[in-house]
Amino acid sequence: MPAPTPSALDELVASLPEGVVITDPVRTDKYRFDRAADPDAGTPAAVVRAESTGQVQTALRWASEHRVAVVPRGAGTGLSGGSTAVSGGIVLSTERMRDIRVDRPGRVAVVQPGLLNAEVKQAVAECGLWYPPDPSSFEICSIGGNIATNAGGLCCVKYGVTTDYVLALEVVLPDGRALRLGGARLKDCAGLSLTKLFVGSEGTLGIVTEATLRLMPPQSPPRTVVAGFADTRAATGAVVAITAGLRPSMLEYLDRTTVNAVEDHLRMGLDRSAAALLVAQTDAEGSTADRELAAIVEACQRHGATEVLATDDPAEGEAFTVARRQAIPALEKKGKLLLEDVGVGVAALPALVAGIEQIAAAREVTIALIAHAGDGNTHPLIVFDPADSEATARAGLAFGEVMDLAIALDGTITGEHGVGRLKQPWLATQLGEDVIDLSRRIKAAIDPLGIMNPGAVL
Amino acid sequence: MPAPTPSALDELVASLPEGVVITDPVRTDKYRFDRAADPDAGTPAAVVRAESTGQVQTALRWASEHRVAVVPRGAGTGLSGGSTAVSGGIVLSTERMRDIRVDRPGRVAVVQPGLLNAEVKQAVAECGLWYPPDPSSFEICSIGGNIATNAGGLCCVKYGVTTDYVLALEVVLPDGRALRLGGARLKDCAGLSLTKLFVGSEGTLGIVTEATLRLMPPQSPPRTVVAGFADTRAATGAVVAITAGLRPSMLEYLDRTTVNAVEDHLRMGLDRSAAALLVAQTDAEGSTADRELAAIVEACQRHGATEVLATDDPAEGEAFTVARRQAIPALEKKGKLLLEDVGVGVAALPALVAGIEQIAAAREVTIALIAHAGDGNTHPLIVFDPADSEATARAGLAFGEVMDLAIALDGTITGEHGVGRLKQPWLATQLGEDVIDLSRRIKAAIDPLGIMNPGAVL
Known part of the structure; x- marks a missing residue:
């Protein structure tokens, strides 16, 4: 899609209040990337920081008239390159619309x-x-x-x-x-x-x-179980057992690499020797909470947990949740990350985790694994040294192989991060050409000029 | 859309196993109507009772080739005429696909x-x-x-x-x-x-x-509250109060006309004098159930309930649920029904119910009201004598006015029954022309020949 002419750009600037449209490259530079940090990000012709629906309408009318690409952007924290700027296009930021x-x-x-x-x-x-x-x-x-x-x-x-x-x-x-x-x-x-x-x-x-x-009525204070396992298969087996019979309000998985990175980062006394940790919560109340907590502990023990801690203290539970949330920042200190988001039906979780371990071994790369295990959504994080070109290449291969594995297990290449530009090459393998064709027809019916986020998803 | 030629019809019959395609008008007659019983139902050229995905594909390929309308049909219990047959089209029944x-x-x-x-x-x-x-x-x-x-x-x-x-x-x-x-x-x-x-x-x-x-783990046995109110505003006020603070697993409303029809039908000792009954359940356990049950009882009493019964006996609770489920059959004995399905945000439920009462009074028609009150979805049932042409006309006017009222309250003309053919004339008023246009473009992208269920919804 061609860049707008200088006069078209002037028209955009004039049609919106002062300060809404930025064209200074120094100021637009930070709108080129989201957290996927795509090195091939384009250089936008302008950034529109709309303050109202009316201003978004003005910008899109202009973009349609001039056939200019529009990349929508929220806080820029996307992990799949869905907000990577397109050269000659505009970035439409909604950061100022905050009512x-x-x-x-x-x-x-x-x-x-x-x-x-x-x-x-x-x-x-x-x-x-x-x-x-x-x-x-x-x-x-x-x-x-x-x-x-x-x-x-x-x-x-x-x-x-x-x-x-x-x-x-x-x-x-x-x-x-x-x-x-x-x-x-x-x-x-x-x-x-x-x-x-x-x-x-x-x-x-x-x-x-x-x-x-x-919205919902407030959640009750959760009760937490933390369980350590000597091998990852035992941990994923416990996940399948837990979810077969009850609905925990949280069921997270951290592997050894992650636990050690978090421990380096937070020093909270996590068991560095465990192959995997599960952090489970129930927000049920009274006797239901007792029953669910006991069932979670029992499932962990039955599947060979080496250590199981149960606590009613919401603050202690929150500390483990924070540890889980700090996993990505902690791992970012260990090297560059390629962040996956593959998911499967929970019964296939053990196969997915085992397969990822095989890919890591075969490609000689470190893959740290965190997972929203209870719903089968995992985040394998490929950790590599970007200065090592051979390691970088192997990481890239492993990145694709993890998605291929998920697809082979009737899973998805993305559970919650989106396809963006980063995973777009794998989408057709997951969906099949007929579904891609149907999606393109729907896209064309709504966006016949193809100006909306070109290059992302489809 | 024109009817298929006799030779095209022969081709369809020959392309599918014996017994799949019915063309005998005596046998196809019962596939003309769903529960909306549209008097203007068409006469289908054939009924395809597919046994497999492959047979559905064969039928649709044929229909596309010959530009024949296809009306999909499940059990034929639709209440909005979504499965009303189209003259010259085929009915595609999935009743035999039961794995x-x-x-x-x-x-x-x-x-x-x-x-x-x-x-x-x-x-x-x-x-x-x-x-x-x-x-x-x-x-x-x-x-x-x-x-x-x-x-x-x-x-x-x-x-x-x-x-x-x-x-x-x-x-x-x-x-x-x-x-x-x-x-x-x-x-x-x-x-x-x-x-x-x-x-x-x-x-x-x-x-x-x-x-x-x-699927979910099994529901716990519910506990039930039944409350009678001397006026309907008190009852809808209690509904708003209950849902503001907790999530009942059921919260149903029956007005006096309904209660009396059900009582005539089942003789279970319901309070015939109540202006409205609420039947609420919680499927929480232990102390949570105690707390929720008490909150429901308290909300009903605070809103002036004349009688409140709470029971832990699942069988007794089920009897009230059955009473609720029997409301439509019970009312069908009282006359012909025009069945509505309007919904609003639960905070607007009192205004919706009061407005329906005004329509009933102004049009001199009986409107029985049952509602999934907790989610704002109501079923006003206009009861009339079809032999009385003036009453029939007034019922028809009230039918439209109830939908207009729901739209005016930022509600929907259908919460769960669908638009079908019966409510199609009101859809544009609810959605607006731009949304209808967008929907039509998506429809055309998927069904460019317009053979799928023509006349329904759009």
Whole structure:
């Protein structure tokens, strides 16, 4: 797609209030990359930091008229390159759209996309309510980005993913029209499920400018089990046993490499010798919590846990959750990371983990493994020295092989991060050509000029 | 769309095993109507009772080649005319596709569309698992129809609707290609959310030939509160108060007309004098159940309930659930019914119920009201004498006015039954022309010949 002419760019700047459009390359540079840090990121012609739906409409009308590529961007914390800038295109940032209105009796929040997930959680908590989805990056990722990727998190094993909480959207189509999809009601089957189609569409269909989120009564203080295992198969076996019979509110897996990196980072006394740790929680109450906690402990012991700790102390439980959330920052200190997001049905988790270990051994690369184990969604993190070109090449091969393995196990190349540009080459292998063709037809029906996030997903 | 020529019809009959295609008008007659009993139902050229995905593909390839309309049909229990036959078209019935496979450790069931909802529930219960969605018609409606309409039920207030349980679909597109969408994994954001787009599409995009359903551990035995109110505003006020703070596993509303019809039908000793009854359940355990039950009782009393009964006896609770489920059959004895399915955000429930009462008074029609009150989804049932042409006309006017009211309250014309042909004239008022246009473009991208369920929804 060609870059806009200088006069077209002037027209964009003039059509929006001062400060909304940035064209200074020094200032636009930080909008080139998301956390995938794609070295091939393009140089945008401009960054539009919209303050309102109307401004998003103005920008998209202009982009349609001039056939300019639009890369939507929330907080820029995407891990799959979904917000990597395209040369000659514009970046449409929603970071300044930060309103929220909580409807307490209706148990919904109406939010703009630029709010951080943590800010949404905080605002609704102040009204005595709870917004469950909790990506590990919840303190730095935006709710708009969560909707664009159908983000998950730690509590999804019991409480579902972002799409389960989106009742309605306002979206701006590529031609600049603003549409309202869905509504603040729990049940609605009037017409096609367009709200659900836009959730997870990674900015390829339009731009979400407002969302109505379903809220829940607050979660009860969780009780926590931490179990160490001498081998990873025992740990994954325990995961399958736990999820077969109950619904923990969290069930996380950390392998030895991760545990050691976190211990180096936080010094909290984790067992460095364990092949894998499970951190499980139940947020049930009273006798139900007793029963679930006992069942989790029993499943861990039956599967050969070397050490099992159960605690009712929410602060102690939270420390282990923080340890889990710090896994990626801790591993980033050990080298460059290639971050995977493969998922399988939970019954296939042992095969996935074993297969990843085989890939690591065969390719002579370190693959640290953290996982939202209870829902089969894993994050193998390939750790390598970017100065070593041979190691970098082997890491790249392993990256693809892990996705191939997930597909072979009837799994997905991405459970919660999105396809973006980084995993786009593997999407057709997972979905098949007929599904890609159908997706392209739907994309063309909504974005006939192909200006929305070109190169991402499809 | 023109009817197929006799030779084209012969070709269809010859391309499928004996007995699959019915053309005898005596035998095809019962496939003309669903429970909406549209007097203007067409006469199909043939009924295809497919036994396999391959046979569905054969039929759709033929229909595409000859430009013949296809009306998909499950058990024929739809309430909105989504399966009303089209003259010259074919009815594609999935009633013979009845396989099920339960994957116990994976906690999923792979089902064909012709199984009844009750059969799915039963088969998974035998494996110690639970499929939550429970339309009142669960004993006679098919799982394929549930998916086509994104059906709800009584437990949705806590457990969500059909789309929340559909992990994967096999669909046959109008051109005869069979596609697999999604997979047996809890988290998956690879590509557009096509699975969710097909759920609730009422047969306008293709035909679901297999679904992978997420299952849950069994529900605990519920505890039940039944409360009578002297006026309906008190009852709806109690509903808003209950749902503001907790998540009941059921929260149903029956008005006086309904209570009296059910009492005439079942003679179970319901309070005929109450303006409205609420039937609420919690399936929490132990102290949580105690707390929730007490909160429900307290909310009812605070809102002026004249009588409140709480019971731990699951059999007694089930008797009230059966009473609720029998409401429509009981009311059918009182006259012809026009069945609505309007929904609003729960905070708007009092306004919706009061507005319906005003419409009933102004139009001098009886409107019985049952509701899945906890999620704001109501079923106003307009009861009239079809022999009285003036009453019939007034009922028709009230039918439209109730939908207009729901739309004015930012609600929906259909929470769980679907738009079908009956509510199609109101859809654009709810969604707006831009959303209708977007929906039509997506429909055209998937069904360019427009053969799938023409006249329904869009």
